Amino acid sequence: MVLAGAVLTVSLRNAVHCAVALIVSLLGTAGLYLLQRAEFLFAVQIILYIGGIMLLFLFVIMLINLDESRQERHFVKGWWLGLALALGTGGIGLRWAAQRNWPGPASNQAPVPGGNTQLLADLLFSEYLVPFEAISLLLLVAIVGSVLMARPKPTASAPSKGAKA
Amino acid sequence: MSLTSIGLGHYLALSAALMLIGTVGVLTRRNVVVILMSIELILNAVNINLVAFSKHLGQLHGQVFAIFIIAVAVAEAAVGLGILIALFRNKQTVNADEVDLLKW
Numbered sequence: 001m002v003l004a005g006a007v008l009t010v011s012l013r014n015a016v017h018c019a020v021a022l023i024v025s026l027l028g029t030a031g032l033y034l035l036q037r038a039e040f041l042f043a044v045q046i047i048l049y050i051g052g053i054m055l056l057f058l059f060v061i062m063l064i065n066l067d068e069s070r071q072e073r074h075f076v077k078g079w080w081l082g083l084a085l086a087l088g089t090g091g092i093g094l095r096w097a098a099q100r101n102w103p104g105p106a107s108n109q110a111p112v113p114g115g116n117t118q119l120l121a122d123l124l125f126s127e128y129l130v131p132f133e134a135i136s137l138l139l140l141v142a143i144v145g146s147v148l149m150a151r152p153k154p155t156a157s158a159p160s161k162g163a164k165a
Numbered sequence: 166m167s168l169t170s171i172g173l174g175h176y177l178a179l180s181a182a183l184m185l186i187g188t189v190g191v192l193t194r195r196n197v198v199v200i201l202m203s204i205e206l207i208l209n210a211v212n213i214n215l216v217a218f219s220k221h222l223g224q225l226h227g228q229v230f231a232i233f234i235i236a237v238a239v240a241e242a243a244v245g246l247g248i249l250i251a252l253f254r255n256k257q258t259v260n261a262d263e264v265d266l267l268k269w
Contacts, residue, residue, distance in 0.1 A: 003183065022206070036220040041231055056246055057201070063250065083193055146246065
């Protein structure tokens with residue numbers, strides 16, 4: 001399911017169809033998190049990725065009207081070069097990885113009574129407190145930056161205060 | 166194959182394949198929106214890796230890193246789409262090979 005969604009994401013022609021295929025892939029990833037007893041990441045994946053990022057993508061797709069989606073070419077001119085490059089490096093990596101013997105299934109730990117979320121919060125707010133604050137600062141900068149870039153330009157009839165600078 | 170026999174290697178193979186598909190998408194597509202989606206695919210592949218190792222080693226540090234990666238992905242998507250809107254307003258295109266603002 002994850003791989004099928006991913007393949008459809010990069011191969012479909014319409015951008016909205018690509019977004020729907022990406023949602024399928026992200027849902028499969030969320031299922032994998034649940035399978036690995038990462039319940040908090042499962043919830044975060046559903047809410048943030050599927051609820052937040054995909055909504056943002058769909059808004060932008062509809063904002064810039066894709067009239068040119070009926071155009072002929074959807075891939076760049078040197079697409080065969082990019083495909084060969086990616087498949088070549090991926091093939092080398094996979095062949096290297098196939099030669100190693102990976103460990104089998106991990107021993108099943110007993111489920112913790114407090115749950116995955118509580119342990120994760122303990123770790124996040126004790127050992128990783130400084131990166132947590134840094135990431136919040138990064139998000140703030142990203143919000144301000146994206147609003148600044150997506151803002152329409154001040155026109156000549158209504159100059160803004162900072163236009164002279 | 167029962168569900169419990171899925172080991173670390175399976176997750177790593179899935180993650181590698183997902184990253185490969187994302188790389189192909191980044192390198193071959195023209196539409197910038199789809200390129201950004203492919204970047205999300207790559208970040209998801211990394212997250213699968215981190216969670217698989219976290220489960221395998223019995224530690225939670227990998228999941229904390231996955232949370233940080235998700236946050237960075239959100240910031241990246243917001244900034245990328247902001248750039249995209251500004252680009253579309255100025256150039257009326259979303260194709261990556263038609264953006265030649267720096268070409269003299």
